[in-house]
Amino acid sequence: MAPLTERRISMSGQELADTSGYFLFEQRGAGEFATVEIIAQILSDDAVYRLRDVFNMS
Numbered sequence: 001m002a003p004l005t006e007r008r009i010s011m012s013g014q015e016l017a018d019t020s021g022y023f024l025f026e027q028r029g030a031g032e033f034a035t036v037e038i039i040a041q042i043l044s045d046d047a048v049y050r051l052r053d054v055f056n057m058s
Helices: 006-012 045-054
Strands: 022-028 035-042
Touching (some): 006 035
Antiparallel strands (some): 022 035
């Protein structure tokens, strides 16, 4: 989970009306051949902490 850069948004091939907050995403590959799949948008800091706890992310 992290904010998305313009580059990662471009790699996803999606158009986002709202790019604020954090995103749960998966990046496959590296460099210009990488792809990004956006799974979810997280709008509050509290939600980020709760999801990190649920998924045992550090």
